[in-house]
Amino acid sequence: MRWxxxxxxxxxxxxxxxxxxxxxxxxxxxxxxxxxxxxxLGAPISVIGLVLGASGLIRPFVLGPGSVLLGIYDTRFILxxxxxxxxxxxxxxxxxxxxxxxxxxxxxxxxxxLVFPALQTYVADNAGDDPVHAFTMVITIGPAIALIVTPVxxxxxxxxxxxxxxxxxxxxxTMIGLGFVSRxxxxxxxxxxxxxxxxxxxxxxxxxxxxxxxxVHALTIGVLAVGSSLVSNFLEIERGFPPSxxxxxxxxxxxxxxxFGFLVSRHSGLRAAPIGAASIACALTAMGYLLLATQTxxxxxxxxxxxxxxxxxxxxxxxxxxxxxxxxxxxGRSFTIMExxxxxxxxxxxxxxxxxxxxxPRVPFVGSAICGGVMVGVLVAIRHRRELRAPxxxxxxxx
Numbered sequence: 252m253r254w255x256x257x258x259x260x261x262x263x264x265x266x267x268x269x270x271x272x273x274x275x276x277x278x279x280x281x282x283x284x285x286x287x288x289x290x291x292l293g294a295p296i297s298v299i300g301l302v303l304g305a306s307g308l309i310r311p312f313v314l315g316p317g318s319v320l321l322g323i324y325d326t327r328f329i330l331x332x333x334x335x336x337x338x339x340x341x342x343x344x345x346x347x348x349x350x351x352x353x354x355x356x357x358x359x360x361x362x363x364x365l366v367f368p369a370l371q372t373y374v375a376d377n378a379g380d381d382p383v384h385a386f387t388m389v390i391t392i393g394p395a396i397a398l399i400v401t402p403v404x405x406x407x408x409x410x411x412x413x414x415x416x417x418x419x420x421x422x423x424x425t426m427i428g429l430g431f432v433s434r435x436x437x438x439x440x441x442x443x444x445x446x447x448x449x450x451x452x453x454x455x456x457x458x459x460x461x462x463x464x465x466x467v468h469a470l471t472i473g474v475l476a477v478g479s480s481l482v483s484n485f486l487e488i489e490r491g492f493p494p495s496x497x498x499x500x501x502x503x504x505x506x507x508x509x510x511f512g513f514l515v516s517r518h519s520g521l522r523a524a525p526i527g528a529a530s531i532a533c534a535l536t537a538m539g540y541l542l543l544a545t546q547t548x549x550x551x552x553x554x555x556x557x558x559x560x561x562x563x564x565x566x567x568x569x570x571x572x573x574x575x576x577x578x579x580x581x582x583g584r585s586f587t588i589m590e591x592x593x594x595x596x597x598x599x600x601x602x603x604x605x606x607x608x609x610x611x612p613r614v615p616f617v618g619s620a621i622c623g624g625v626m627v628g629v630l631v632a633i634r635h636r637r638e639l640r641a642p643x644x645x646x647x648x649x650x
Contacts, residue, residue, distance in 0.1 A: 260388060263377045266435045267370050268393045273428030274334075274366060275394030279401035280421040281341075281414075283501035284494050286483050286601075288414045292350040296484070300605025302353060303480060307598025309361040311591050315452075317365040318587035326437040330366050334429050337363025338422045345418035363425070364594065366432070368586040373437060375574035375582050382574035383515070383522045391512035391567040395560070398505030406498040414494065455584040460576045465585075467633065468569040469592035471533055471626045475562045476600025478540040478619025481608060482559070489612050490547065500556050507535070507560025515568070525575070529568040530630035536561035537623035544616035566593060 257265025281288075289299045320329055340359025347353055371390065378385035401424065408416035456462050486492045486500065511532055515521045521528040539558025542551055569589070577585045604615040 258388070260385070261377070263436065264374065264385060264389055266431045267374050267377070268389045270366075270428045270431035270435070271370055271389060272393040272397045273424050273431070276397035276401040276424045277341075277421040277428070279398040279502070279505065280405045280408075280424060281417040283402060283483050283498045284405075284409065284414050284417055286481065287487060287494055287497070288344070288418075289350050289353060290484070291414065292347060292353065294350040296481075296608055297605050298350070299484070300480070300601040300603075300608075302350065302357065303601035304598045305354060305357045306361045306364075307595040307602075309358055310364065310594050310598065313361050314365060314368060314587050314591050314594075317362075318368060318583060321365075321369055322583065326369060327432060327435065330369055330432050331429055333365045334363045334425055334432070338425050341418050341422040341425070345415035345422075364590070368583070368590040369437075371570055371574075371586040371590070372583045373435065375577070375586070376579070378574060381522070383525050383568075383571035386567055386571035386574055387512050387516045387522070390570055391564060392509055392516065395505045395508035395512060395563065398563075399502045399509065402498045402502040402505075406495045409498055410495045417498070452584050452588060455577075455581045455588060458577070458581060458585075461573065461581065461585050463633070463636070464569060464573050464576070465589050465592055467626075467629060468566075468589060469596045471529070471565060471569075471623075471630070472562070472593045473596030473600065474619055474622035474626055475533065475536050475565065476597045476619075477604045477607070478536075478543075478600075478616045478623070479559060479562055479597075480601035480604040481612075481615060482543065482556070485543070485612055485616075486552070490552065500553060503553050503556030504560040504563065507539075507557040508563045509560075510557075511535070511561065511564040512567070515564075524634060525568040525572040526630055526634040529565045529572075530627050530634065532561035532564040532568065533623055533630060534561075534627045536565065537620040537627070540616040540620040540623070544613040544620075569593075 255265075257268065260268055286299050286303060289302050290296075294302060317329070317333070336359045340356035340363075343359075344353055344356040347356075371386075374385055374389050375382055401420070405417045405420055408420050412419075456465075483497050483501070486497050487494065492500070515525075515528055535558045539555040539561065542555035542558065546552060546555065570586070573585055573589060574582070604619075607614040607618055
């Protein structure tokens, strides 16, 4: 088979693949050492949790109105402007001398996240008849590979120039991602929507399947985020690992995400049942947290971080499920709400984790694993509900 730059996805999805790959690479470049940088600038653990969670408070005020603007003004212009602000915030963070300055970076990064619901809608609009496969390739595998590569590059940069070098690397990757966004056509590939089919947040929430997915997604991501939030601090403080090794080990989560993503993309049963696949990913994540809390041997710690990649697989599988059931005219609002709820759940995870840390540094991981097990049961229980099935599948079952 002839190799193509878009891996057989087509030009439009190819642009989305590479844009999201580089944008996710931004997180891979600095997110593992971001809590350490906050700490280095003088913030105690309790404040670290608040800084990490601050974006959860900002996110609704950015993504909600931003999604409306995307439907009125030029999408590319808004996304490029939003991400340019995030570049400025990353550069500011690299040269910050006190932790309060990092709150500006939190704000600019939250504005830059407007790109994610916009590109998720773009993928769904161009996905054809197999949205789960499209989301697995574009949202999971590409970005996860970036999360394998960029922590390695970042660890080298940190060893040479310290943590600020990772933030500069993140800014450079953002610029490259914007290059692909600038070539994307945000209207040509979309499904035509009848003028009578109005789109609003109220209509999206009134859809039973969409509403159910959003609630379960937010709860699942929320409980798993508690265990994921302070991994870097735990490895440095409790296990004594240096920042460069912490950054390198963080690539393990991406290895797990890529592995599971390939399994889903090649297994028709998992593609047809994204909620069931999400329950498996959630269970693997919970197992990883238990290993992290109880084991000190480096290979087992590395395995725990690989299993942690189930968190990101779970998220993308929910997106694929949403793309399957959401009517075209509700996709934009639906992905925005899911991004707000899921992202806020991720952001509040550190706040909860920092409080549990005061009891014992292992409590956030054990507690998250237990609650994750509960969510596995919930996902298994709802996976066959009619409102969570794609319209085509529902019609076929009724024929």
